[in-house]
Amino acid sequence: MTAPSEQGRAGSRPSSTALIGTERVSLSHPEWAGAEIPPGTRRLPLISADAVRRPGVGHTRERLEALGRERASGVWTPEAAARRERGAEIRRETLKDMSGHLDRLCASLEANGAIVHRVSTPEQAREAVGQVARDHGVSLVAKSKSMATEEIHLTPYLNGLGIDVVETDLGEYIVQAAGQRPSHIVGPALHLSKDDVTHLFADLNGAPVSDRPDDLAAFARARLRADFKAAQMGICGVNFAAADTGTLVVVTNEGNADMVTSQPDVLVAVMPIEKVVPRLSDVGVLVPLLSDTANKQFVTTYQTWLSGPRDPDAGGDGPRELHVVIFDNGRSDVLGTPLEEVLCCIRCGNCQFACPVFRTMGGGHGYASIYGGPIGAVLSPVIGGHSADADLPFMSSLCGACADACPVKIPIPDLLVDLRNRYVEEHPRPVEDAGWRAWSLAWSTRVGYAASMIGARAASVVPGGILRRLPLVSTWASVRSLPSFTGAGAVRRAARKKDGHDR
Amino acid sequence: MTDELIERFRREAEANGTTVEVLSRDDLRARVRDLVGGRAALVDPIPLLQGVDLPAPPADPWDAEIGVSEAFVGAAESGTVVLPQRPDAPRRTSLLVNTHVVLLAREALLPTYQDAVDATAALRPRPIGVQFVSGHSRSGDIESAMIHGMHGPAELIVLVHP
Ligand code: SF4
Numbered sequence: 065m066t067a068p069s070e071q072g073r074a075g076s077r078p079s080s081t082a083l084i085g086t087e088r089v090s091l092s093h094p095e096w097a098g099a100e101i102p103p104g105t106r107r108l109p110l111i112s113a114d115a116v117r118r119p120g121v122g123h124t125r126e127r128l129e130a131l132g133r134e135r136a137s138g139v140w141t142p143e144a145a146a147r148r149e150r151g152a153e154i155r156r157e158t159l160k161d162m163s164g165h166l167d168r169l170c171a172s173l174e175a176n177g178a179i180v181h182r183v184s185t186p187e188q189a190r191e192a193v194g195q196v197a198r199d200h201g202v203s204l205v206a207k208s209k210s211m212a213t214e215e216i217h218l219t220p221y222l223n224g225l226g227i228d229v230v231e232t233d234l235g236e237y238i239v240q241a242a243g244q245r246p247s248h249i250v251g252p253a254l255h256l257s258k259d260d261v262t263h264l265f266a267d268l269n270g271a272p273v274s275d276r277p278d279d280l281a282a283f284a285r286a287r288l289r290a291d292f293k294a295a296q297m298g299i300c301g302v303n304f305a306a307a308d309t310g311t312l313v314v315v316t317n318e319g320n321a322d323m324v325t326s327q328p329d330v331l332v333a334v335m336p337i338e339k340v341v342p343r344l345s346d347v348g349v350l351v352p353l354l355s356d357t358a359n360k361q362f363v364t365t366y367q368t369w370l371s372g373p374r375d376p377d378a379g380g381d382g383p384r385e386l387h388v389v390i391f392d393n394g395r396s397d398v399l400g401t402p403l404e405e406v407l408c409c410i411r412c413g414n415c416q417f418a419c420p421v422f423r424t425m426g427g428g429h430g431y432a433s434i435y436g437g438p439i440g441a442v443l444s445p446v447i448g449g450h451s452a453d454a455d456l457p458f459m460s461s462l463c464g465a466c467a468d469a470c471p472v473k474i475p476i477p478d479l480l481v482d483l484r485n486r487y488v489e490e491h492p493r494p495v496e497d498a499g500w501r502a503w504s505l506a507w508s509t510r511v512g513y514a515a516s517m518i519g520a521r522a523a524s525v526v527p528g529g530i531l532r533r534l535p536l537v538s539t540w541a542s543v544r545s546l547p548s549f550t551g552a553g554a555v556r557r558a559a560r561k562k563d564g565h566d567r
Numbered sequence: 568m569t570d571e572l573i574e575r576f577r578r579e580a581e582a583n584g585t586t587v588e589v590l591s592r593d594d595l596r597a598r599v600r601d602l603v604g605g606r607a608a609l610v611d612p613i614p615l616l617q618g619v620d621l622p623a624p625p626a627d628p629w630d631a632e633i634g635v636s637e638a639f640v641g642a643a644e645s646g647t648v649v650l651p652q653r654p655d656a657p658r659r660t661s662l663l664v665n666t667h668v669v670l671l672a673r674e675a676l677l678p679t680y681q682d683a684v685d686a687t688a689a690l691r692p693r694p695i696g697v698q699f700v701s702g703h704s705r706s707g708d709i710e711s712a713m714i715h716g717m718h719g720p721a722e723l724i725v726l727v728h729p
Contacts, residue, residue, distance in 0.1 A: 253709075319717065
């Protein structure tokens with residue numbers, strides 16, 4: 065993150081108003097909660113142990129537990145259950161012909177006048193965005209929330225080109241100003257209290273600010289409004305991209321995506337391949353499904369549809385140029401394997417609220433990866449050959465709460481077990497290495513142990529070698545027969561099929 | 568005129584914090600004039616408002632306090648209004664202002680969200696953008712406290728007319 069220079073502010077190249085004062089920020093955080101995760105500097109079990117003991121974590125844990133009870137109970141009303149079935153079907157239908165849908169999406173986008181950049185790696189994705197910015201002499205970008213841009217480390221890259229990039233979602237703005245990264249997919253600043261935000265904004269302001277949430281929001285609003293107005297380029301994520309019409313759909317409650325996608329002259333939408341859906345009409349199912357699980361709303365306040373650039377001669381607003389960057393980052397490699405189901409994810413964050421391990425650690429920072437929680441423990445090892453994230457699948461009690469809470473019925477525990485198998489095959493001393501440490505950590509504190517115990521049904525699939533080394537669980541472990549380690553994901557899958565679960 | 572669909576729309580919209588008024592066409596014209604009053608306003612060209620005495624838009628649209636738009640369709644199930652973005656109906660009307668007023672014709676009110684999605688998807692020529700709006704701008708990012716008017720309007724008023 066760059067703090068705006070006095071010269072930049074006064075000159076003709078606009079720079080950020082919202083980021084003024086970031087050099088004064090005193091709110092501290094551990095290295096592994098930072099905006100850029102230090103690559104492999106510290107072992108995951110040690111980081112997660114720190115996360116469990118972090119001062120103030122109890123407060124966050126309570127908030128997450130309350131939110132989990134309210135949102136991620138895994139109980140579906142008949143109406144919601146029907147929508148969930150339909151949503152799960154649409155996502156599987158998408159998987160079956162991912163490359164066909166992507167081809168159709170690209171053709172539709174281009175027919176609408178958008179410029180498509182279909183790339184493979186994060187480097188290529190960043191460079192595509194950077195090139196657009198350079199071509200237009202951009203110095204200030206207003207950005208709406210997007211995990212995809214976190215995944216490709218876009219902001220530091222653009223900063224390196226001398227471009228200010230401002231997060232405009234309130235939670236994202238808070239974590240950006242604090243020099244941290246989001247701790248939850250839909251609640252990026254969930255780990256910070258109102259007092260933390262008050263101190264942070266007072267630092268930015270260089271003077272005290274009121275601690276009322278409305279006043280804090282008004283402070284951010286005024287600063288971000290100046291940036292919406294001055295930004296030459298917008299960057300947004302994409303929730304759903306309809307292949308049949310080339311329409312991009314973005315959901316928010318704040319209206320920041322509407323600002324970002326309609327006021328700057330140039331817009332770049334960034335999406336990983338799995339955001340594609342076959343038909344625009346599918347958002348009639350998927351938007352309510354996402355809104356219900358992410359926010360307990362029937363639909364979010366705003367859904368923004370983007371179908372192309374404006375005609376510069378016709379007046380009105382909207383971008384003159386619409387670029388769409390579609391990246392893969394290793395996802396295509398899992399198509400046709402059991403792991404492909406991770407690409408059904410609609411990023412609702414419900415599995416994170418549901419997860420006892422995620423709550424115990426006070427959010428996603430302790431996973432030391434871009435995507436935390438159950439979805440992160442599956443997605444992170446799958447994308448981009450992140451060997452540093454290979455041990456993330458051990459950060460789970462396999463209690464199954466994530467799968468129950470998932471609106472598109474991703475069997476996350478099965479995938480976690482598959483990935484543990486892969487880890488074991490690829491690492492010489494798995495149990496003593498990451499597995500044992502992560503597991504012993506989970507059971508080494510009273511709260512971690514209690515949280516994990518709610519998932520005692522995991523006993524039937526936990527690798528035996530690991531279980532027998534856990535003194536605290538020996539009583540329940542001893543009364544269960546343990547299946548062979550290899551193929552444990554398949555064992556779970558078969559058992560649930562027998563029980564009449566189709567997935 | 569009021570009926571079940573309007574009542575459903577009203578219930579759902581009010582649950583989202585939206586104000587809903589059902590008015591005759593004449594009353595609606597007077598109501599818009601009153602709501603705008605002397606405030607800096609962005610008003611889209613709407614046939615129903617022709618001849619209503621409204622102030623000229625401010626030199627800088629970011630100074631506008633109130634915006635008036637017409638919905639393409641509405642969804643009763645979710646209290647949603649749908650606003651296509653066109654050269655004469657720019658996004659700023661619904662976005663830069665503190666109070667947003669939307670006119671919704673009874674015949675454009677559809678039962679479900681899916682109905683509104685399908686009707687909008689079939690719209691030709693396809694608008695460059697569409698905004699589905701189900702309430703005022705909000706955020707829950709500071710300890711889940713409800714914040715009104717985060718980036719968009721703090722107040723949404725839907726005027727339903729026959
Ligand atoms: S895996 Fe399922 S519950 Fe988790 S974020 Fe994705 S869609 Fe939501």
